[in-house]
Amino acid sequence: MNLPDGLPLVADGLHLWSPGHPGTWGFANCLLVTSGGDAALVDTPYDRPMTEALIAAARPLLAGATVGTIVNTHVNGDHTFGNGLFPGADIIATKASAEHLCREPSPAQMHFLTHGTPADEPLGWYAREHFGRYRYEGVDAVPPNITFSGRHDLRVGEIDVELIEVGPAHSAGDLIVHLPAQRVVCAGDVLFADDHPVHWDGPLARVAAACETVLALEPEVIVPGHGPLMSPEDVRQYAAYLRELAELIRVRHAAGVPAYEAAADILTTGFHDHLGLPERIVILTAVEYRHLDGGNGEPDLVALAGQAARWAYERRGPGAGTVPPSG
Template identity: 30%
Template sequence: MTTTKTLPSAKHFTLQQLADGVYAAYVKEHMGAFSNGGFVDLGESVLVIDAFLTPQAAQELRDIAEAITGHPVRHMVNTHWHGDHVRGNQVYADVAIIATDTTKNLIAEHLPPRIEAIRAQAPAQLKALQEQFDNATDEAQKAAFAVELAQFHEIDSTFHTLQITVPNVTFENKMTLHGTRRSAELITLGGGHSPSDIFVYLPQDKIIFMGDLLFVNNQLACWNANEREWVQILEQIEAFDAVQFVPGHGPLGTLEDVRANKQYLLDLLQLVEAHIADGGTEAGLADLKVPAAYEAWEFGSIFPGNVQKLYAQLKNS
């Protein structure tokens, strides 16, 4: 039986208790976290899942995790290398930051030049966004630009102190963290959403923190993906004894959401493969529509990028 605790209000995310000692942190849009995370009380120490987009969001989660559990954070896992899951790593420089070797290398290779490029572009982007806000006449548009400005300032405020912090503990296939209260299994089955993805399985609680292997009610981000491998990974996860699935983006999911993600990828593959088989061109991708089953999912704006990337990948394979 779960003992429900009164949870603190947070600036960057909304907490949900999934079981005794298990908490998901769902991103508050435009507040600097940008992806979901969570934490697990292992008994005498805490495991944190992912480090968000900004150090201030990561620090808030660490502070809350230690306050709720009464135990120190000793481990933090990066589920994959993308910035919205690792740019807060510096907050955990004094603990074990866990990842796969591939993820560690990708962070070290890609994050520094990306951050420098963002820093260089920031003044022009801020000026353009401020002009859009100042010139907006529609109240809804003005409100939307105000939210974007707030998020921009939240992220921009980190650049002077941001330190790219790479994982200091790596594993190949599986690592189990044993605690006096529960064990947590850190597992990689390869690369689906990214070249290397970890999910965190809590067998005692039947909970999986999926990272970006799962999107709930959101279009899947496929810019760095291998769609066929992603399908195979989800098929294997279906066999796990789990009932709650914490996605990288979106609300708490179920096994049906895992299956819906798998079907999305299969439908995307079929759509683009059929386009190529019919002699379709890259320009013709603009005519491809989001399948009806996914029209209501958020972030529909990334669908054109998904088909363009997959088209190029299939044409070059």
């Protein structure tokens, strides 16, 4: 796996670990905050080798300091599975995130998904293609020990850090991290750059509202959950994408089109086809339909991924073209 060997400077005291490239799942951005011998890390990588690579790359910046605080923007594994490699650190997340941890596939379940499922069926094939590169053995999923609702402020050395709850949006308990003196917002998976986003909770209007909360803080630089740094204009365009997609879905729902067919139809129109991972539209549509149908029930992450896998498998899988389309 080709990982960065350094953390470029984003702003005074802020350095970014950004292993991602377009068309991938699981390579989340992590932001290191260092000041006055103190350090915090916003989100941790998906597996042990990647977290160890981050720690090695960050060592010159830490200059002997230890990471005393981990902030989890939400509790998807690609932002939290490295938590256990920072012994003694406080781990902060929203109360809603902690309460919905049970929804998250565990490291053992991810290992099974990528090794124990049939490789010639859509989900097993897709899991191997997109998650087979990660090493889930030896991951100890450490939950948050400090939780809050609404707003939580902390200081890292001389740096003020404001945690602002914006979920449910991408997940049940999203938070964004505002660094007012640096004019930086770290938005977690409210924002994706370069790829179609995935949002498990929704509806899309709530994700767009979270984008407005980011913009209202008047940042100069925004760190998305995945992909390169964004400008305020990038965030405005992303919010417009979300509203455009919500309308395309609403029209098809009103016409009685089943969710999977609605997503497939939106994809045939070439909707933002410069972005990677188009199959995520299948997930976004299923989640939006759940809200349009009354919004009850919890999102089943593996089942949703299975629907996206089906769409991708029909086009790119070993049996491409042989799976009959159905609802």
